[in-house]
Amino acid sequence: MATLREKPRIRIQLPQEMVTPPPGGMDRRRFMNWAGWVGVLGSLGVALLGFLRFLFPRVLFEPTPVFKAGPPADYIAGVVDERFKGSQRVWIVREEGGFYALLAVCTHLGCTPNWLAQENKFKCPCHGSGFYRSGVNFEGPAPRPLERLKIVLAEDGQILVDKSVSFRQERGQWGNPGAYLRL
Numbered sequence: 671m672a673t674l675r676e677k678p679r680i681r682i683q684l685p686q687e688m689v690t691p692p693p694g695g696m697d698r699r700r701f702m703n704w705a706g707w708v709g710v711l712g713s714l715g716v717a718l719l720g721f722l723r724f725l726f727p728r729v730l731f732e733p734t735p736v737f738k739a740g741p742p743a744d745y746i747a748g749v750v751d752e753r754f755k756g757s758q759r760v761w762i763v764r765e766e767g768g769f770y771a772l773l774a775v776c777t778h779l780g781c782t783p784n785w786l787a788q789e790n791k792f793k794c795p796c797h798g799s800g801f802y803r804s805g806v807n808f809e810g811p812a813p814r815p816l817e818r819l820k821i822v823l824a825e826d827g828q829i830l831v832d833k834s835v836s837f838r839q840e841r842g843q844w845g846n847p848g849a850y851l852r853l
């Protein structure tokens with residue numbers, strides 16, 4: 671009589687780390703899932719940072735070189751006006767026929783000269799250079815006159831000074847358009 675033979679049992683011994691969950695209770699599959707997400711999110715974060723840097727490049731935002739200096743009627747003929755010396759390093763000089771703007775930067779080494787009304791001259795406190803009211807140098811080590819700046823009348827009737835455009839007397843530029851505002 672045939673007897674049922676028992677099937678032989680095959681036992682496979684798995685490595686211990688595949689059988690027991692890692693410390694903390696996370697099994698291998700969940701850990702790989704988690705690590706994958708960390709990788710994806712990390713890559714997205716880096717890409718986002720790069721994009722933000724593209725939107726906001728590292729540049730210096732300097733103040734505009736153009737400023738309005740009020741209506742011409744605010745100025746007195748024959749007076750060197752110092753109201754913009756502190757904020758803009760600019761003097762505005764009114765004559766009978768018009769205006770010019772002088773850059774308050776000594777042409778020797780860049781100090782800020784002072785206007786000495788009693789002596790009718792600009793005097794640099796650093797090494798003693800002197801400039802006439804016109805801006806022309808006459809004493810001390812300054813090698814050339816002060817620079818004049820573009821001065822025009824804006825549409826709203828105010829004086830407008832553009833410090834990005836300068837005129838140099840030794841180059842014959844004081845007669846150029848914009849170097850003098852005639853009124």
Ligand code: FES
Binds near residue numbers: 798799810
């Ligand atoms: S910087 Fe003005 S005289 Fe030297």
